[in-house]
Amino acid sequence: MRLLSNLFDWIFPPTCVHCSIGVESLALLCQECENLLEQCVIPNCELPGQTAAGRPVWGLWYYRTGSPIRTCHRLLKFEGHERAGSWMGKRAAASLQNRMKSNPCVGIVPIPSHRVKMLERGLLPTHVIASEISLVLHIPEKPNLMIRTALGPSQSALKRDERINNLKHAFALKDHVAGRHFLIVDDLLTTGATLDAAAALIEENGGTASLYAIAFRRETFGSLRH
Numbered sequence: 001m002r003l004l005s006n007l008f009d010w011i012f013p014p015t016c017v018h019c020s021i022g023v024e025s026l027a028l029l030c031q032e033c034e035n036l037l038e039q040c041v042i043p044n045c046e047l048p049g050q051t052a053a054g055r056p057v058w059g060l061w062y063y064r065t066g067s068p069i070r071t072c073h074r075l076l077k078f079e080g081h082e083r084a085g086s087w088m089g090k091r092a093a094a095s096l097q098n099r100m101k102s103n104p105c106v107g108i109v110p111i112p113s114h115r116v117k118m119l120e121r122g123l124l125p126t127h128v129i130a131s132e133i134s135l136v137l138h139i140p141e142k143p144n145l146m147i148r149t150a151l152g153p154s155q156s157a158l159k160r161d162e163r164i165n166n167l168k169h170a171f172a173l174k175d176h177v178a179g180r181h182f183l184i185v186d187d188l189l190t191t192g193a194t195l196d197a198a199a200a201l202i203e204e205n206g207g208t209a210s211l212y213a214i215a216f217r218r219e220t221f222g223s224l225r226h
């Protein structure tokens with residue numbers, strides 16, 4: 001297998017997914033792009049962002065045009081690049097380690113997509129991220145706990161109020177959640193309406209949830225903190 005992998009690397013030398021410079025075969029980003037990540041880190045990471053309804057959301061990076069995070073996120077979401085998702089999941093897990101110790105949960109719930117969307121894309125981006133967090137933190141992932149029942153217009157095409165209305169009754173639970181605490185994972189935080197809808201459903205059924213997003217749109221976070 002190693003020979004085969006060496007041969008593959010020789011024919012298709014691995015490159016940084018952001019700037020295309022040559023890298024070690026296991027690295028997703030070159031060192032220069034890794035250093036760029038520093039500019040995307042949410043300052044004072046002890047402060048959470050916030051959803052439209054005021055629920056705290058923990059996260060790791062700002063989502064900026066031209067940033068390596070944006071490249072990795074788009075690779076996962078639109079090109080089914082699982083390694084980019086696993087990489088984001090590993091980084092997320094490292095940032096969650098202490099928080100999960102003080103706020104333990106029984107399962108990690110990826111924000112679901114409608115099955116039509118999943119068929120189109122071939123994977124669920126949030127599941128790729130959540131399964132990696134689950135692996136690192138030894139907390140079971142619950143990808144089937146919640147399903148998306150409505151196939152409304154894409155959230156990214158909607159304004160703030162439209163996003164919130166679009167998501168009412170968009171999710172359904174497939175198991176009991178009463179008395180249990182979950183970590184709900186989304187890829188990107190814009191208004192937080194998606195996380196609000198998922199958390200509200202769990203709360204209405206007697207459970208509780210901590211919320212996590214891989215990256216925040218800066219304007220969302222910035223308006224609250226600066």
Ligand SMILES: [Zn+2]
Pocket residue numbers: 016017018019020021029030031032033034
């Ligand atoms: Zn690079």
